[in-house]
Amino acid sequence: MTVTRNIVDAAHLRNVAIIAHVDHGKTTLVDQMLYQSGLYREEELTKLAGGQHGLILDSNDLERERGITITSKNCAVTYTTPDGEAYRINLIDTPGHADFGGEVERVLGMASGTLLLVDAYEGPMPQTRFVLQKSLERGLKPIVVVNKVDRPDARPQAAVDEVFDLLVDLDAPDDVLDFQVIYASAREGWATLNLDEPNDNLQPLFDQIIGQVPPPHDGSRMDDPLQLQVTTLDYSDYVGRVAIGRVHAGVVRRRQKVQVIDPSGSSSSRQISQVLAFEGLDRVEVEEVAAGDLCALVGLEPIEIGYTVTDADSPVALPSTPIDEPTLHMVFRVSDGPLSGQDGKFVTSRQIGERLEKELRSNVALRVEPGDSQEQFRVSGRGLMHLGILIENMRREGFELCVGKPQVILREIDGQKCEPIEQLVVDCPDSCQSAVMSLLGDRRAELVKMSSRSQTSGFVHLEFKLPARSLMGLRSRMLNATQGQAIMHHTVLGYEPVKGEVPQRAMGVLVANETGQATAYALDALYDRGIFFIKPGDQVYEGQIVGENCRGGDLVVNVVRGKKLTNMRASGKDDNSQVRPVRQMSLEASMEYLEDDELVEVTPNSVRLRKSLLIESERRREARKKASS
Template identity: 60%
Template sequence: MEIQHIRNVAIIAHVDHGKTTLVDQLLYQSGMFRSAELDKLAGGQHNLVMDSDPLERERGITILSKNCAVNYTTPDGEEYKINIVDTPGHADFGGEVERVMKMADGVILIVDSFEGPMPQTRFVLGKALENGLNPIVVINKADRPDARCDDVADEVFELLIQLGADDETLDFPIVYASAKEGWARTDLDSGNDNMKPVFDAIIENVPAPACDEKTPLQMLVTTLDYSEYVGKIAVGRVFAGRIEKAQKVTVIDKQGKHTLQKIVDLYEFEGLGKRPVDWIECGDICAVAGLEPVDIGNTIACPDKPSPLPIISVDEPTMTMTFRVNDGPLAGRDGKYVTGRQIWARLQKELQTNVALRAEPGATGEQFKVSGRGLMHLGILLENMRREGYEVCVGKPEVIFKEFDGVRQEPLEILSIDCPMECQSSVMSLLGDRRAEMQDLTAKSGTDNFVHIEFLIPSRGLFGLHARLLNATQGRAVVHHRFERYGPMRGSIPQRQAGVMIATDPGQVTPYSLDNLFDRGFFFVSPGDTVYEGQVVGEHCKDKDIPVNPVRQKALTNVRAAGKDDSAKVKPARKMSLEATLEYIQDDELVEITPNFVRMRKVYLKEADRRRADRKKQTEK
């Protein structure tokens, strides 16, 4: 296809504003799939076909960026190929957004018709402007009864001004849409019932790729795929020249090392899949098989005149966590991969595709220091490892401090909270204790008694905050945050207020023992669960840790009253997600993660060892 008939566009938005739903509608209405085929690809449950990862479907979010291609014919009979890249909306997966921006010539910015621009909207739009990409604004969910489309359009305009957009960018086209219902309109009263206005906006406002086929080959690798049959598959965009099957190429890595290789297979994207081709023209997105070694950020170049493209720049991690081999009493019972060598190999594999992640050896041979963008970024990695059969223990997450001009600085984040007005004082009191600084306070237009508050808060202050905010607002708060910048240290932040109950004996939890401990606090275990010495089995109602015996059996006698055990009181166990446990633990605790269990435990399992460690810590102070 000719270059002028190719369009490369990325879909960007805040989380849950409808990016993936819109892409699904574009795929369906392009005529490349029947509804039944899309339904089958999506798992038969009307899920989103672009959210192919099991975790994405469970959580309803996009974690990995993906690309597809649709063919669109204009009313004049001209055929266009539109390469669409679906990107994550959560701040922790910003690395996925940054690396795929290089593949696009324009972006579709999707904004909720009620919520308007949110913290992640600013982040992804800023990245688009840095790459010189002008937005097409789609105000989605325009069929909501509380939609405020005109106000949202003005808010997007103001956001672009704050980001330093030029006059051309400020003259952005607006499309009103309901991706769920499958319609888009340039005028809300037009009555159009299909997505044609979105296709037309892409054709008219996204420029064709600017490149020259006669120049030497340059292709930037932005994504890695894998096939059991051909190995690594490098996905990227051809910026110059033309790439052909069986062609000899030079792969230039990030250190500038040149490797002469040969392309085995070449694919172009068609719909959701790929089809083999003999060549790919300049400006198109393609997949290349047969190259080894190859990595994200590498340049595939002409062997006669190899020239590298600029390396993809990705923001540095802001949070770190220690991974270590599971050395608990139940280690090896649940997982297949339990050794330090296996865990390190898995981390090295993750580094090949997760550009925002960092991993390095820890203090001992069985510890590894892993750094990422945030708690969800690292939590998703751990969840994937757990499902793959790995066992690992992880310590409390810590923010990464830096020094600028001799001053120690910490990462600061913009925290956005929408809450009922009657909860405003509780929220501000809670945030004040965590060294947060209020940036903005506005009443939400179109709502009754809801306020929008923005704070600048240290990343340290976010640990354990989400659950406390939900308690303070009776579950009605909507919370988002994104990294803003580094700033001077802001002093101490309150830690977990309550102590924990620590098991003193191994075995199975009994109702009798939990009944005796009823007044001591909440439990993380239920009758019948297997526990071990040093495991955290509950939260104490006071601010100190206490040892308990959750496996005590009732002593039997010859005389026993009928129905005596019916009065046993056992509180329902408090079940915590993996990420919630990571927020909950303290410095002297670990989270033990196995394929079937997530447990909390002390670093030192025996009470004598914990006392010895405490005395050593006091002596060092």
């Protein structure tokens, strides 16, 4: 049913993007704004969130499991001021992890202002710098929201000072340096302009959005020819692709004939079948949406992100948003192990290729190229988590595949080979500072800044600059060196000439030499050889990596050997078998652990490490070839 809705005057419209580092409370704040706007009752929001502690906008399973936002989302709230004026606020929730920066870059074009969330204890972090820089490049002035001020170790004033220093470092203009500060607790649902004046709701935040965020400047272009750029894509089983964007000029109407222009300049005629506007968490079908507002369009297939929907009589394309290039690539290939095809539904190179092509339609920071053979694809992304989320989604959809070791993408700048350089921030206890410095010193890291967070916490804040390839396998070693107490975050700074060698994995691996079921008897006999990734009863095959050797170099072992049955009484009992606790290897941990001659085999039910060449004689022959060359 089509809803007849009056066009919102641009003066009463606000488009706001909420940006922050991961886990600083963006999605929690949006949930509270939805609740306090009066659109939903608390029971409805709890049901939408999937439980008492769920988040509404973290809608897919991976987002709720990991507690992070992966894809940007739109919603709208209506706020009535104490004077009785009604405003519509379009909220854009953005990812906080650096690997999903492509999502942030493309959706900032829909916003007229930003809410910059900063944790009252942690202050600005690497991703804060990244998203803030992108918003400043678009001329968006931030409202600084210091969240989690109710934390026992909160230091809100120090966090505000650090935000100011960051803005100065980013060469922000003087009017941006004079930013408004709001202190808030998103979890408790309150905000205040002064910590000495407590509050019990988010009204000060709504008032500052109305007062500080400018109305969309293109709202005065209602009489111009239509211009809308697609920044997000959605899909419905009933209507196909749904194109989401901001109307930059004119009015978009239902059943309107338009021209769709792709970034290369070619255009084609289409007709809009439905125009959807945002109301709370829902999309309602309306007759028209005017310049300055956000909307979703149905009936324009085929359409991609970056396309311009424009007037049929006077088509004018909008400039496409430049997206930062990927920094990491991996080889995706068909799984050819002995256990392939037993778990998954999609195992062929054609099916994998089609799935990657589908991902390219909405994942603007991803690149896919042909590999060395027809069974391989070279997939490039922003980071390990960016590619890991893609692989995890494919695994849950029923795909089986193998992926190789992540490699950084080198560039040639002014005739010199350069590599990506990252900023790494580590918060760790004072007692672990030496271990952290020693670990990063071996990986060609340069200490940029060191400070103490507070006198009572006993934590030290360290900032480093290091090559991106030095981060491979660093997280597990960092957690081991600090007894699991270190907190790490990183983001790409730029490109610099290639540094020297970075230490590789110090220990070798234990490689199975037979196919079968692992036995406690065999694992007991190998107790002192290292740490195992498998447990008794697991199915293994020749060439599978079953554990980490306790010394350098690979060791071929038999983990399926059973105890010979005789009629002689044994002096000991099988119950006395000693098996070390298994090291659980997640998908990201397995990807970090790899060396050049190894693969991760991913299936819907398991994640296994294996050698590229499964047969031991073939691995030896390959090693001799490399040594002779």
